[in-house]
Amino acid sequence: MASQLETVRHAATGSRRGTGYDWEAAMDASLAGDAAAYRRLLEEAGRWLRRYFARRLSPEMVDDAVQEALTALHLKRATFEPGRPFLPWLAAIARFKGVDCLRSAGRNRTEELDEGLHGVASHESASLSGIVMARLFDRLRRPQADAIRLVKLQGFSVREAAAMTGQSEALIKVNIHRGLSALKTFFGEGDLAVD
Template sequence: MNGDAEKELATLLRAAIAGDEGAYAAFLGRTAAIVRGFARRKIVQGGVDPEDIVQETLLAIHMKRHTWISDAPVLPWIYAIARFKLIDAFRKRGRRVEIEIGDIAETIAQPEAETVSDREIGRALDGLAPGQRSVVAAISVEGRSIGETAEKFGMTETAVRVALHRGLRSIARKFGRS
């Protein structure tokens, strides 16, 4: 902004402080445009509305206009208030940035399924007693329920649970995870 605009704003603010309502309205209109441009340039990630910064800044200027020194430049004073209001808005928002999930869905990595080879499964089941091996394989490998496994092997559900627990505990010991 050039020196003429600085002088014009200072003249308008002096007249406004002296009671000229028309000058005050003109000052606020020009100041709003300046602060709006400033806020839009500074807000790059979103999460803060530039119009909120404009309104907060104009309100602060209205409340503190008596603190402006009439022979001092007005633009640095306006920018300082706007900068502090912008900082306050970012603090209120916190470190989070809100993004629509649909905008980035393609870039989110899908969790990799942990795969275990047939050889590793066979190795884990090898050290089990035949009854435990069948129960662990039916439930953990084939995905059968306790009830289905009990029916398949002619066992009670309690016996299936005991065999499963003992088999898994044995596998955990074998691979050092007690």
């Protein structure tokens, strides 16, 4: 048994495809109970994930995404099939965790207020604006109103809005364009009086 672990440990430190690290052997050793191989695997995976997320996310999101992906790797390591390639498995985890981070950032988006705000609108004018906006949106087709609300008012990306509504990305863009054109027409009609 000890000689088998030594063989696996040696394989985990060997070279594969010129990368200097044999991911599959390291994962196999980790699953066999080799704590040192697992620790090294997590270190290497952390470096790989940092590079992966640095190309795809904003700098302030990278650390959180790396931690989320490493946690998922730890929790799901039993689902890894020995003998299968490790990096595609890790990349799938990274892709899903990256999407989760983007969704979270979209929900928690904040903007700083300008220090020199003068003449902040009163509650009454804000209420009237809300009523007018609701009337405008009631005149739009529902998919158009949803697309404009999500992308233009709430700040979601076209891809995120498509996922939320079940529309294609192209249809989201078309609905935004047509909806905004319709809103311009409604403004021209002047039929927005508030009782």
